[in-house]
Amino acid sequence: MAKSSATFVCQSCGSTTTKWSGRCDACGEWNSIVEEVPLAAGPATKTLGASKGRSLPLSDLSGHEAPPPRTTSKLDELDRVLGGGLVPASALLVGGDPGIGKSTLLLQAAAAFANAGLKVIYISGEEASAQVRMRAARLGLRDAPVKLATETNLRDILTTLETEKPDLAIIDSIQTMWADNVASAPGSVSQVRASAHELTSFAKRRGTSVILVGHVTKDGQIAGPRVVEHMVDTVLYFEGERGHQFRILRAVKNRFGPADEIGVFEMTGGGLAEVANPSALFLSERG
Structure with missing residues (x-):
């Protein structure tokens, strides 16, 4: 052999x-x-075997499909970049430099979607519960109905999500997740790929929207294998200069909306504030 x-x-x-x-x-x-x-060995032969699969139902291109239902966060800049709101059973990847404000943005989004009626679970693999609660207090979100957990073990996280059945799960971040069936360290290509695959599959199987947070490399790409960007439905980048108060949320892929939308936020002492008319703001700076 x-x-x-x-x-x-x-x-x-x-x-x-x-x-x-x-x-x-x-x-x-x-x-x-x-x-x-490798995650799995390939088939021994080029054929799938003697057993037959089922026949797929076929339809015409002229068939009418209703647009997917959406839940708005009331954060207009975020909702526009998402294509009109959050779609059930969707998987999103949000990338950005460490310290740029991804956790702040997603904690505010978690509170907004929870206040809109969704059951939201925020799982942090990078910060302790006390740190997340301190940020929530600073942002004025202490009373938001968001459930919080701190864990990196993917098996425990999936078991919790299966039990709780949330409408939205935020995983911060995908680089910290650890699957015990993959023989490599957290943050490695194999771990990131396996964790993203399991969480994306859970989203499609259970109807839960999943947001994965990812850090970017020095070249501006989301750390880990590029295949993760192909797994998810939407890829967003959160960008800006640390010494400057403005941040841009940019969609580079969106299966449920346009991929050329941007949202502008201003980092303040109380969190991220929406900039409804950035053109007027930048023109005033020039003057």
Whole structure:
């Protein structure tokens, strides 16, 4: 029997090679290539076997489909970037530099969707409960009906979501998740890929909307394998300069709306405030 060849994966960009080297040829990062166990072995033959599957129902292109239902957060800048609101059973990926305000934005969004009637669970893998509660108090969200947990074990998180059946689950962040069936460290390409796959599958299977938070690399790409961006329905980038108070939420992919919308926010002492007319603001700065 032929021995399966090893796979070496760059932990920075996700490129794969058949041999180890000290420097990744794709992104140029040093000491980022590690050997990883494949998620599953491929089929022994090119055929699926003798058993037959079911026949798929076919329809015409002229058929009419009702638009998906949406829940608005009343944060107009966020709702517009989402394409009109949050779609049930959707998976979203929100990327941004560490410290840019992703957690603040999503905690405000969690409170807004909870106040709109959704059952919301916020799971933090990076901060302790006390830190999240302090941020909520600073933002004036202490009384928002949002359930909070701090965990990185993916199996425990999925069990909790199966039990609680929330309408929206926010995972902050995907780089901290750890699947015990994957033999690599948290934040590695295999862990990020497996965790995103499990959470996205849960969203589709249970009708829960899932928002995954992701950090970006120095090149401006979401850390981890690019396949994660293909798994989810919507990819948003939260951008800005730390020394400047303005932030831009930009959609780069959206299966339920336009992918060229932006929302503008201002970072204040009480959190992120919407900038309803950014053109007038920037014109006034020029004057």
